[in-house]
Every structure is written in structure tokens, then in C-alpha cells.
Amino acid sequence: MPRTYYLDWLKVAAEEAQHFSLLRAQLQAMGYDYGDFPAHTGLWDMTRKTEGDLLARMALVPRTLEARGLDATPPMQAKLRKVGTPDALRAVDILDVILRDEIGHVAIGNHWYRHLCAQRGLEPVATYALLARQYEAPRLKGPLNLDARRRAGFDEAELALLG
Numbered sequence: 001m002p003r004t005y006y007l008d009w010l011k012v013a014a015e016e017a018q019h020f021s022l023l024r025a026q027l028q029a030m031g032y033d034y035g036d037f038p039a040h041t042g043l044w045d046m047t048r049k050t051e052g053d054l055l056a057r058m059a060l061v062p063r064t065l066e067a068r069g070l071d072a073t074p075p076m077q078a079k080l081r082k083v084g085t086p087d088a089l090r091a092v093d094i095l096d097v098i099l100r101d102e103i104g105h106v107a108i109g110n111h112w113y114r115h116l117c118a119q120r121g122l123e124p125v126a127t128y129a130l131l132a133r134q135y136e137a138p139r140l141k142g143p144l145n146l147d148a149r150r151r152a153g154f155d156e157a158e159l160a161l162l163g
Contacts, residue, residue, distance in 0.1 A: 001054075001112075008108045015101045022094045030087050042138060049135050055116045059131045062109020066102055068140065070148040073099045103152045110153035125157055 024034045043065045050057040077095050080088040117124045131137070140162055149159060 005112060005115075008112070012105050012108060015105070019098050019101065022097065026087070026091060026094055029090075046135065046137070055113070055120070055122075055127070056131045056135055058109050058113035058116060059128050060135055060137050062106050063113055063128070064132070064137050064140075066109065067106045067149060067152065067154075068138075069102050070099065070106060070145045070152065071140070071143065073102075074145055075143070099148065103148050106149075106152035125161065128158070129161070 020034075027033055027036070043061065046060050046065055047057070050060055073095050077092045080092045080095075113128075114124055116122075117127055144159070144162060146159060149162075154162075
């Protein structure tokens with residue numbers, strides 16, 4: 001892959017480390033720590049499933065699982081705003097940072113997915129559907145954050161198939 005591919009993912013890694021630090025600090029301020037609550041491993045599981053196929057990795061990790069975070073964040077923020085405590089409102093602010101950065105992460109995934117499709121002479125929308133079936137990607141649940149998905153580079157044809 002070109003040098004810019006690696007630079008893009010180094011930027012993502014740095015931002016993900018910052019997200020972890022923000023969330024961990026908030027948990028600690030509330031008397032908890034990372035690992036105190038159960039969490040799903042869907043993103044990591046898909047990363048392992050696609051370890052031998054870069055095209056599948058780009059299709060299914062940033063464009064599916066990380067993009068799901070674009071959808072899930074606004075409803076989480078709405079619930080936290082209703083709680084209204086200082087800790088809940090700080091969590092809303094942290095989620096604002098994460099959402100902003102995740103739009104960029106998904107956009108990077110979209111860019112490199114399309115790059116690989118073009119390089120291999122594959123049609124992106126049809127290829128995505130095949131890869132999602134082959135790797136048993138989770139089905140999306142609404143509501144979708146269409147604005148964030150558009151800003152992350154999803155086109156209208158892709159969005160129509162998702163929703």
C-alpha cells in the first residue's frame with residue numbers, strides 16, 4: 001500500500017488512543033476503571049476474521065463497525081443529556097470528540113476501500129454486499145446517522161442499501 005495509507009492509520013491509532021484516555025479518565029473520575037463493565041468484542045472479532053484480506057478489512061471494520069458508532073452516538077448522547085449530571089454531561093462532550101474523529105476514521109476507511117476496489121477492478125457497492133455476507137458482518141440497526149455517514153464519504157447508493 002502507498003505510504004499515505006500507513007500515515008492515515010497512524011493518525012487513526014493516535015486518535016483512538018486519545019479516545020481511550022478520555023473515556024478511562026472519565027470512568028476513573030466516577031470511581032471505575034477500564035474493564036469494570038462488560039463490553040462487546042465485535043470490532044476486534046471482525047479484525048481477526050479479516051486479517052488475511054485487506055479489502056474485507058477496509059469494507060467491514062471502518063465502514064461497518066466503526067460506522068455503527070456514528071449511528072449509536074447521538075442516541076447515547078440524548079440519554080446522557082436527560083440524566084443531566086455533571087458526569088453525564090462530561091460524557092456527552094467526550095462523545096462529541098469521538099464522533100468528530102470517528103467520521104474521519106470512517107472516511108479513511110471509505111477512501112482506502114474504494115482505492116482497493118478500483119485497483120482490483122471491483123464495483124464497490126456490490127463488492128461490499130458480497131464481503132458482508134462472506135464474513136458474516138452484523139446487520140445494521142437503525143436509526144442511521146445519515147448526515148455523519150455522508151460526511152464520512154458514503155454515497156447515496158450505499159445509504160439507500162443500508163436503510
